[in-house]
Amino acid sequence: MCWWDFQESSKNGHEELTLYEFKTLIDELATFRPRLTITGSEPFMRKDAPEILEYIHEKRLTVDCIMTNGILMSEKIAEAIVKVSPGIVQFSIDGDEDVHNHIRRMKGAYQRTVRGIEILKSAIEHDGKCERIGIRLNCVILPQNVHCLNSVAELAKELGTQLQFQYLMWLDRDRINLHQSFMRNKLEFNDKNICNLYSNLDGLDLEMLEEQLAEIKRFCNKNGTPLFFMQFSDQVAIRRWYSDLNFIPRRKCLEPFLVSRIDAKGNVKFCPLIDYSYGNVKDAPFNVLWNNRKSLKIRSLLKKQRLFPGCIRCCKL
Numbered sequence: 001m002c003w004w005d006f007q008e009s010s011k012n013g014h015e016e017l018t019l020y021e022f023k024t025l026i027d028e029l030a031t032f033r034p035r036l037t038i039t040g041s042e043p044f045m046r047k048d049a050p051e052i053l054e055y056i057h058e059k060r061l062t063v064d065c066i067m068t069n070g071i072l073m074s075e076k077i078a079e080a081i082v083k084v085s086p087g088i089v090q091f092s093i094d095g096d097e098d099v100h101n102h103i104r105r106m107k108g109a110y111q112r113t114v115r116g117i118e119i120l121k122s123a124i125e126h127d128g129k130c131e132r133i134g135i136r137l138n139c140v141i142l143p144q145n146v147h148c149l150n151s152v153a154e155l156a157k158e159l160g161t162q163l164q165f166q167y168l169m170w171l172d173r174d175r176i177n178l179h180q181s182f183m184r185n186k187l188e189f190n191d192k193n194i195c196n197l198y199s200n201l202d203g204l205d206l207e208m209l210e211e212q213l214a215e216i217k218r219f220c221n222k223n224g225t226p227l228f229f230m231q232f233s234d235q236v237a238i239r240r241w242y243s244d245l246n247f248i249p250r251r252k253c254l255e256p257f258l259v260s261r262i263d264a265k266g267n268v269k270f271c272p273l274i275d276y277s278y279g280n281v282k283d284a285p286f287n288v289l290w291n292n293r294k295s296l297k298i299r300s301l302l303k304k305q306r307l308f309p310g311c312i313r314c315c316k317l
């Protein structure tokens, strides 16, 4: 499997891949017949994203999922998405309209996402691919949106989409320090990104979360809205995820053995959290990077350790 960031916000290191470089990479990846997930920060900030999708389609690669905020959705983008026929197109929604706009720091963001979903739905219906392409709202449960999760379920019903809840990836200072010192000692890697996970979960009301989720399960059941929980749906596990860092849902990670992530600049990574790169596709072919010294070191370390200290709140567990 391959995760692909079409666009990213970091300005360091290499320039973003050009359309030509993307196509060359697609040619190279095609020989592995990977299953692709396309993400960003926001993939459609790249103006040539439709051309890239077109080329992926031409090479007959499988796209499992496209993740977007939907704000830039247009007829042209929707048609390109329909062509590659992803299993799921996932739209991020952070709560009701006010909460979503507040978290996104953008007036009108919610309405633009809803409009984006409608544009895509109509392109899918026009092409007769309703059975093949699922549209899913994805909501990360945060202290700020616990009181209005039910409104996301109502939106899913209104739009006729699937609904998924994801848990916040968070760590306390002690765990961040432990992870950083581990990475420095074992990989000589200064993992600054892990600090972004710091949260004291201020304002999180766990009673309210449980009530909301119970109500949402009843609501979705009654209305036939497909409901998914990333990782687990058990109430006790959800409570412990947010209250007890000794709770670890799974004791090992297989991502570096099965998955590769290529960012918009061509850096090849193994992980959504740890910003450690094996190298760049502008400097070496993908198949060389996949099995180079750095990637083998990560795998052998993970085989021994089973998890890195910062892994305990990763969505891949």
Ligand code: SF4
Residues within 6 Å of the ligand: 253, 254, 255, 256, 270, 271, 272, 273, 274, 307, 308, 310, 311, 314, 315, 316, 317
């Ligand atoms: S569990 Fe750890 S190694 Fe695996 S993907 Fe998550 S952060 Fe990366």
